[in-house]
Amino acid sequence: xxxxxxxxxxxxxxxxxxxxxxxxxxxxxxxxxxxxxxxxxxxxxxxxxxxxxxxxxxxxxxxxxxxxxxxxxxxxxxxxxxxxxxxxxxxxxxxxxxxxxxxxxxxxxxxxxxxxxxxxxx
Ligand SMILES: [Zn+2]
Numbered sequence: 001x002x003x004x005x006x007x008x009x010x011x012x013x014x015x016x017x018x019x020x021x022x023x024x025x026x027x028x029x030x031x032x033x034x035x036x037x038x039x040x041x042x043x044x045x046x047x048x049x050x051x052x053x054x055x056x057x058x059x060x061x062x063x064x065x066x067x068x069x070x071x072x073x074x075x076x077x078x079x080x081x082x083x084x085x086x087x088x089x090x091x092x093x094x095x096x097x098x099x100x101x102x103x104x105x106x107x108x109x110x111x112x113x114x115x116x117x118x119x120x121x122x
Contacts, residue, residue: 002048003105005036008058010066014080026069031085032110033062035093039102049102057096061089082109082117090121 009032016023035058039048065073070080075088090107098104108118 001038001040002042003036003038004048004051004054005034006051006054006058008033008035008055008062010062012065012068012070014070014076016081017079029111031082033058033086033089034106034108034110035089035104036106037097037102038105041101049097054097057093058089061092065089082111082115083119085109086117086119090119094121 009030011028011030013026013028015026035054037049037054042048065085070076070085071078073080076084086107086109089109090104093107094104104121106118106120108116110116
């Protein structure tokens with residue numbers, strides 16, 4: 001089994017409901033995102049999936065989130081938690097890259113240096 005991990009980041013604003021009162025106020029984060037892809041088989045050149053392909057897809061996904069008020073995006077159902085951000089990124093990436101050889105194994109969304117939500121699809 002091989003696992004490839006790509007890191008990226010974006011800045012955005014959000015407001016959360018039903019959590020600590022501080023987070024109900026409009027605020028922002030510089031989210032750090034880690035995306036991992038797993039697979040069993042390498043191609044004839046010894047590559048699972050070109051990092052450039054993963055980065056290009058991630059860049060397109062992040063472009064939709066960067067410098068946005070995430071509460072305005074219907075996919076977050078009014079509460080754009082780091083958990084839902086990692087799910088959204090994983091679901092979009094799955095549609096773009098998954099085939100019988102590779103799958104998205106995890107997406108982590110770090111909202112600060114010491115707080116991270118990780119989603120494990122499947
Ligand atoms: Zn927050």
